[in-house]
Amino acid sequence: MAEIRVQGPEPELENPTLVEGFPGVGLVGKIATDHLVEELEMRYYASVHCEGLPRIGVYRSGDRTVRPPVRLYVSEDHDLIALQSDTPIASQAVESVADCLTGWIVEREATPIYLSGLPAERDGDNRPALYGIATGNGGDRLEAADIPIPSEDGVITGPTGALINRAAQEDYGSLGLVVECSPQFPDPEAASVLLEDGIAPVTDLEVDVQELVDHAEEIRAKREQLAQQMQAIGQDESSQAQPLRMYQ
Amino acid sequence: MAEIRVQGPEPELENPTLVEGFPGVGLVGKIATDHLVEELEMRYYASVHCEGLPRIGVYRSGDRTVRPPVRLYVSEDHDLIALQSDTPIASQAVESVADCLTGWIVEREATPIYLSGLPAERDGDNRPALYGIATGNGGDRLEAADIPIPSEDGVITGPTGALINRAAQEDYGSLGLVVECSPQFPDPEAASVLLEDGIAPVTDLEVDVQELVDHAEEIRAKREQLAQQMQAIGQDESSQAQPLRMYQ
Amino acid sequence: MAEIRVQGPEPELENPTLVEGFPGVGLVGKIATDHLVEELEMRYYASVHCEGLPRIGVYRSGDRTVRPPVRLYVSEDHDLIALQSDTPIASQAVESVADCLTGWIVEREATPIYLSGLPAERDGDNRPALYGIATGNGGDRLEAADIPIPSEDGVITGPTGALINRAAQEDYGSLGLVVECSPQFPDPEAASVLLEDGIAPVTDLEVDVQELVDHAEEIRAKREQLAQQMQAIGQDESSQAQPLRMYQ
Amino acid sequence: MAEIRVQGPEPELENPTLVEGFPGVGLVGKIATDHLVEELEMRYYASVHCEGLPRIGVYRSGDRTVRPPVRLYVSEDHDLIALQSDTPIASQAVESVADCLTGWIVEREATPIYLSGLPAERDGDNRPALYGIATGNGGDRLEAADIPIPSEDGVITGPTGALINRAAQEDYGSLGLVVECSPQFPDPEAASVLLEDGIAPVTDLEVDVQELVDHAEEIRAKREQLAQQMQAIGQDESSQAQPLRMYQ
């Protein structure tokens, strides 16, 4: 059976960008992607059934429809795809999920933007730093958008690490955005930096992140449980960037 | 060898409805389905041997015949199939069982009704709430029967979650009935609500649930051991609905 | 390589009966089968090498010959095969052993008699109860021999449960004899009841069980270690019958 | 790739005898085989790479050459092959190693002599007892050499048990020599009995075991660590003979 299954009309896209939102440290990628789906009113477009993903059904308040926990959303106006995940990825599924998604991305000629947090001491005053990394020719778009270059050796683990590893293997063009974030708590501010300083300039989108900032506390509380789960998964298996010396 | 094996004459059915009764939280699905098999005097019709199901033999008082623990029963008069299970499903078997059953359901053009409990504080006074969810065109029958729409984001796990996930993947028409129930104990009242407020209106059946209500205490005692086992299996692996934030 | 390998001349048998003697609760099946092999001077006839059986060699006092731990013995005079096992079956091998043996039994058109204990309070005064269960047309022979029908819902687990499950799946004629026995200790008395009240009338054999009764204490002592091992394996995995409510 | 790989000129052998020296209880088989390789100045002839053997390299003092840990040595003068192992065999590799070696042995038409200790109380005064067991026509050579018949039911486990199990399955001619030995410590005396009273008469070799006896204490000390490891592996998995009642 098809691992990624279109659930509606096939969109018209031209070399689209795909924003990846698997939950990782600080939930920065998930919060940013969920916000994007909502703000841009993206349309549910495909369900993801890669081997190893949990076989559960998800439904939303006020809607009878049950959907799988990992889904693709699309905005034809913005030539954009978003991967939304309502579940963490078990470590033994990371490899098969990365292979399965990368095959689909390459076939669709989409340019993926992989999102990761970098655990850091966070005080309320300084805007968290953001770095751009890349495979293949992905660096060109980062340069054009003036995304800073990493200032330290680092390593990306978890599903995001596996996805970017596959892109490196294929020498396929992909972008990675790494933002400093809380090592323990959901971090809507860091997610808003991903959107404002990273995704927006790279994709020429305008994204209003005011809500993320205004409701940070509320989002933090609502996401607390998932963040704890991500932390329990531990450093090798949850998506995060780390200084290379901390990984080995 | 065939995974679902007809053990008697092939029934004449036209787009039948299949009620699924794997044990899950509160045993609501199992108690409801067992009651249906008895009340409607449904006929043993096929044995289920999907990979991962326990290889044991079950027999009944007063009868020499040994049968597998998961079986299908049929009522041609009511165009109805019931899946009865005398065993919980191990988490590693959930995926293969869902695939195996879904293949058979699709081939038979049956419409499945998946049953799940939603753990809730229960007092004796209020009738537990019931929600209807669906995949494919399954929502139409729920609308026609005025089954309420979920009032909160939720997730369905366990064998029932895997079955509904597969239906969502295939965009195959299925119904899900979710009823509030005791998180710890067998809950015959909740099962009776599934039957009266859900299965009956959706299938145009009349089901007398008086016995479930009258003998609730006795059923609870008899099922205690299985309920404990289901609880031990834990949230991800036993069939249940939960608020989405509780799952992640 | 062949999983069941003839180790001598092929016997002439016509629709033979096969008595199964895997160790289970109370060791009733093993003690009964071992006794049968000895009393009827059955001939070693085939070695059993189904996947998952322990790869060990067994030899007997006064004989140099090494044999595998699971073997078939034959008596052409009595049209009888006995399965003797010097080893418990690991739970992960139960399925493959049941498949492998059932394939051979069906091909040989043998009628299997599966033996199981039912843990019960045992006092010295009452003869333990015996029940007969069946798959396919196996019930006819039980009726003809007046073997009692079960008086309670029950479940058979372990290798014997897997064998009878497979027979039920194939709707192949098999008999099961369930005898009350000690839940903890080797139970030669219960084994003698299996032979006298079950196997003998069903097969028209005469079996002298006096030795089992006379040397019960000695047999108990000698088998103690194996019985402990079977008990350690636990309820789901060792062969035994249980009230259905105790299994779930 | 070839699992047994000739590493030098192919020897000229006619129905050779193969002495097996995997480490087991008391290290009797290993000590005897190592002594044989040295005394008869046997030539390194093939490396053994059966699935599951540890992937390590072994080298000797004064020699640069790295070799795999399990190797075959040959003496064309004595029509003899010896299997030398510098490593215990993990329990999950026992089956594949037995299959792989037996295939090669049968193809070469070699007659294997399998060696095993039988844990026993040992005092310094009595020469440990030796028994000969066999599969196929292997008993003839034991009879001719007057090797005693076992006086008790027994079972052989570990790699040696798996090898002899496979020979029994194939009804292939093999010999087993079982010697009483220390259950805990390396036992050079028992190894010398294997050589003098078993291997020598059966193969018409003369083997000088004086060194084993004279340096028993030294050998014991040197082998202590491996013996502890073998003991830690435990009864089912390390090669040893046991009374059958102790195994079950």
Add this chain to the structure above:
Amino acid sequence: MAEIRVQGPEPELENPTLVEGFPGVGLVGKIATDHLVEELEMRYYASVHCEGLPRIGVYRSGDRTVRPPVRLYVSEDHDLIALQSDTPIASQAVESVADCLTGWIVEREATPIYLSGLPAERDGDNRPALYGIATGNGGDRLEAADIPIPSEDGVITGPTGALINRAAQEDYGSLGLVVECSPQFPDPEAASVLLEDGIAPVTDLEVDVQELVDHAEEIRAKREQLAQQMQAIGQDESSQAQPLRMYQ
């Protein structure tokens, strides 16, 4: 997909030498290889994706490019390849990685130099001893360079052991350099001995190791975390040489 994937122009090499730098005891191989890559300004040339390697992405300070954690570097001037690894190898991946790399090495007709530490008491005064071991015709180059012969029986474990085991199996020419090192801490001095007394004379390279010696303390501190991880992996699974009696 290709397991070793060229990531740039294919170099012109003639029977090149490959220096292997997987992390093992004292990190001697990794420190020596990392130094070589830097000193000789070797060019990134291929990524290694053998089954079982961690799926992560690594990036360097001041560079956006993400790379896999195991990579090959090349110097055409020196006819040299270096294998650099930013990750330890999990024990279950050791076999597949050794098979995958050996296939590539043999195909390229490269001569591998495998590097290993030998845990030893180290005082500051004595230069750690170095030994050369070999498979196939690899000993010739060691002789020509006067590398000492081992003075004790030994065993090589871990990925390096698996690589040299495969070379022994194939009788393929390979060299092994074993240096005494700290059993617990990163040992830049021992790594410098590998380079000066082993790799340099064998490959006719000149390698300036002054930096390793001058910054030993700093390197030790920086590598501390990885060294602890290697130690945690334990004796059988991390690459190291040991006296044979210590291994068994």
